[in-house]
Amino acid sequence: xxxxxxxxxxxxxxxxxxxxxxxxxxxxxxxxxxxxxxxxxxxxxxxxxxxxxxxxxxxxxxxxxxxxxxxxxxxxxxxxxxxxxxxxxxxxxxxxxxxxxxxxxxxxxxxxxxxxxxxxxxxxxxxxxxxxxxxxxxxxxxxxxxxxxxxxxxxxxxxxxxxxxxxxxxxxxxxxxxxxxxxxxxxxxxxxxxxxxxxxxxxxxxxxxxxxxxxxxxxxxxxxxxxxxxxxxxxxxxxxxxxxxxxxxxxxxxxxxxxxxxxxxxxxxxxxxxxxxxxxxxxxxxxxxxxxxxxxxxxxxxxxxxxxxxxxxxxxxxxxxxxxxxxxxxxxxxxxxxxxxxxxxxxxxxxxxxxx
Amino acid sequence: xxxxxxxxxxxxxxxxxxxxxxxxxxxxxxxxxxxxxxxxxxxxxxxxxxxxxxxxxxxxxxxxxxxxxxxxxxxxxxxxxxxxxxxxxxxxxxxxxxxxxxxxxxxxxxxxxxxxxxxxxxxxxxxxxxxxxxxxxxxxxxxxxxxxxxxxxxxxxxxxxxxxxxxxxxxxxxxxxxxxxxxxxxxxxxxxxxxxxxxxxxxxxxxxxxxxxxxxxxxxxxxxxxxxxxxxxxxxxxxxxxxxxxxxxxxxxxxxxxxxxxxxxxxxxx
Numbered sequence: 001x002x003x004x005x006x007x008x009x010x011x012x013x014x015x016x017x018x019x020x021x022x023x024x025x026x027x028x029x030x031x032x033x034x035x036x037x038x039x040x041x042x043x044x045x046x047x048x049x050x051x052x053x054x055x056x057x058x059x060x061x062x063x064x065x066x067x068x069x070x071x072x073x074x075x076x077x078x079x080x081x082x083x084x085x086x087x088x089x090x091x092x093x094x095x096x097x098x099x100x101x102x103x104x105x106x107x108x109x110x111x112x113x114x115x116x117x118x119x120x121x122x123x124x125x126x127x128x129x130x131x132x133x134x135x136x137x138x139x140x141x142x143x144x145x146x147x148x149x150x151x152x153x154x155x156x157x158x159x160x161x162x163x164x165x166x167x168x169x170x171x172x173x174x175x176x177x178x179x180x181x182x183x184x185x186x187x188x189x190x191x192x193x194x195x196x197x198x199x200x201x202x203x204x205x206x207x208x209x210x211x212x213x214x215x216x217x218x219x220x221x222x223x224x225x226x227x228x229x230x231x232x233x234x235x236x237x238x239x240x241x242x243x244x245x246x247x248x249x250x251x252x253x254x255x256x257x258x259x260x261x262x263x264x265x266x267x268x269x270x271x272x273x274x275x276x277x278x279x280x281x282x283x284x285x286x287x288x289x290x291x292x293x294x295x296x297x298x299x300x301x302x303x304x305x306x307x308x309x310x311x312x313x314x315x316x317x318x319x320x321x322x323x324x325x326x327x328x329x330x331x332x333x334x335x336x337x338x339x340x341x342x343x344x345x346x347x348x349x350x351x352x353x354x355x356x
Numbered sequence: 357x358x359x360x361x362x363x364x365x366x367x368x369x370x371x372x373x374x375x376x377x378x379x380x381x382x383x384x385x386x387x388x389x390x391x392x393x394x395x396x397x398x399x400x401x402x403x404x405x406x407x408x409x410x411x412x413x414x415x416x417x418x419x420x421x422x423x424x425x426x427x428x429x430x431x432x433x434x435x436x437x438x439x440x441x442x443x444x445x446x447x448x449x450x451x452x453x454x455x456x457x458x459x460x461x462x463x464x465x466x467x468x469x470x471x472x473x474x475x476x477x478x479x480x481x482x483x484x485x486x487x488x489x490x491x492x493x494x495x496x497x498x499x500x501x502x503x504x505x506x507x508x509x510x511x512x513x514x515x516x517x518x519x520x521x522x523x524x525x526x527x528x529x530x531x532x533x534x535x536x537x538x539x540x541x542x543x544x545x546x547x548x549x550x551x552x553x554x555x556x557x558x559x560x561x562x563x564x565x566x567x568x569x570x571x572x573x574x575x576x577x578x579x580x581x582x583x584x585x586x587x588x589x590x591x592x593x594x595x596x597x598x599x600x601x602x603x604x605x606x607x608x609x610x611x612x613x614x615x616x617x618x619x620x621x622x623x624x625x626x
Contacts, residue, residue, distance in 0.1 A: 052528050072531040079532040085525035089547045098543075102534030143529075150533060 002063020009058035033201035078147030390599030440511030470569030494576035507560030518552025
């Protein structure tokens, strides 16, 4: 499997910039997720790699070969679409066979490979069904088989799970990851769902307004978001505005109090303190020995199976979200709405993110 | 079933029967009258005969008109197909300025009254003849141009409708699997929109075949289409010959509909 290199790739539509000078190296056998809100340029980037959108400038290399100006049919890439895009007049087997026919494979080889690949996505028994006779999940597995059977240099997935229901999405996510790893496929996965990206990708590329906001392994990006946008998009609801203290071991909230920090040296000036709900502790009494504490009152309590989430109105002003283990799983007793509480966290729990 | 639901159902059935009757009854009458033996078309029938069919066939105006109409409509359908398919693609898949305007212009022969379009074409042909000496009005070329204009909007309307329902990603998937643009068209797009293309051809053909208004300006003394031959005949005669001709036409079109429906479900084309 070759690596994919994007070098200063850009796409402009008139004056509008869809993707701005993007450079990215996707390693051999790596799964990279392009993540971002709609309109961030992630799909345009994928379609430029696939050859459906012409890059305005820059270069796209696959295994050292410049494919920037090649039409899609000469790129040898497997593309899986959000809406499955199966050929409605062909059976599952005929859909999968199409790419092999285009490559002039013999009838016997085609049949064998189609059978093998359909079995790989556990659809051997539905080979003669038409797309409209299959469920969404089955159709997407046929689409996956159709893209895999041609032994592509790169696998491109455009929101492949968005049209599936929650249970199926989880199942397909695992299936795609397993297939990708067992075949060692260089893969680009476009999604707007941070859970999907985090659970499948080796690396995430967070995009915003046509630009790369942050690149890194999921745990790194989630643990150290760079900007307020990144933190917000990754589902970190607590962003406290303020500025770094001169000594760099504290953060003065706009509301006044100073919070102690650890490991955030080198950051300066106006910023946000980002706190994941999991790191914010909540208790009825002021905890002894806690460095960072804010008093407040429970406004909303929601139950999430393994956890209980509280929205707490702090006396200092901002509304904060705290997440505690559910009582049944060894967590503290549930605190009722209206209860006076204390929120607390360790100096190393907070992350400083820039405005943008 | 509640009594209210039953009466709603009854009203629904009654309305359906009324509407269908309204459409079918005139046709039934024409077919029926074509067998009357009355010398002048009147009620009640004095007896029944097949004689009008023989007479209609023996009249060269009707026979030649039928073949001229058939030939003109077939050629017009082929022209509409070869212009309408690419036009539909451009209209549905293309992103360019003036797309809506072009669509409206291509649809306009359907909207402009036939008599207006026909006379406009006639004047235009005369101008061309005046400038170049090339006689179009009254020639079969003029007739074919006019009938292609009748056929084209039907073709485009039905082909674009079915093309809109094909997501571009289906064609892109074929491209990514190694198919060039032509292969994509013949292996993927055309088979998927087949019902629309067949229905478009059928409606193009039928509407060209039954046209009277546009043709009336453009036929020559020895080249009259069937519909004009019928009008000419009606001017001096009022007997069941026209009923016989109409019945043959109704039968022909019904047959066409039934045949096409076997190969492409027409209901899916709309």
